[in-house]
Amino acid sequence: MAAPTSFSGEVWAELRLADARDVPHIYSLIHQMAEFELLTDLFAATHELLQSTLFPTPQPAPFASFTALILDLSPSPVSAAADTVGSLRLDLSASPLADPEAAAFPSPRGAGRVTAGFVICFPNYSSFLAKPGLYVEDIFVRAPWRHRGLGRMMLSAVAGRAAEIGMGRVEWCVLDWNQNAIDFYEGMGAEVFTKWRICRLTGPALHKYKGAGSATASQEEHDAGKPE
Secondary structure, three states, rough: OOOOOOEEOOOEEEEEEOOOOOOOHHHEEEEEEEEOOOOOHHHOOOOHHHHHHHHOOOOOOOOOEEEEEEEEEOOOOOOOOOOOOEEEEEEEEOOEEOOOOOOOOOOOOOOOOEEEEEEEEEEEOOOOOOOEEEEEEEEEOOOOHHOOHHHHHHHHHHHHHHHHHHOOOOEEEEOOOOOOHHHHHHHOOOOOOOOOOOOOOOOOHHOOOOOOOHOOOOOOHHOOOOOO
């Protein structure tokens, strides 16, 4: 059954654990997100890298390592399965939805489903709380499906799972110009820390430290860090 390009009446959304069959859609969704965030110059993902990093063999338990979730929309009811993380029923009777990209995003689960978004998250650790937490690296919904409550369902489902397994907090980043997202997150009860800055080593700045763990510090560096 081919995915429809227009949706009306009832539509069922499912947030589920991704598997290797979802890699092509995850790649395309990440690229769309990079375009939206004006960060395509940083985009270097490949299908092969996504496959090897998100779906290694053996694969760790969900939420114990890198975890990818897929948002599928279905024109017919979806029964909760073992890999279902969240769900939502949409009523589009009053506002039918056109999805011109639906043909490019057929869900590998078939049955006329279309993939509309994704989440990537992984555990971190809070020394202040002495508890593990969950970091949401990406949460993204394709443009035709926004403002339908899907982002709220996705983030709520991830936060709910973190709470259920005893994690102390859920964290993510938001671009400072994306006021709509900031308002949305604050409306969900999140605190936005304006005084914190992201620090990052990547590319050549990172690779120059290869082997630094066994290197000998220069006398100048040693003296600079020497306690009085």
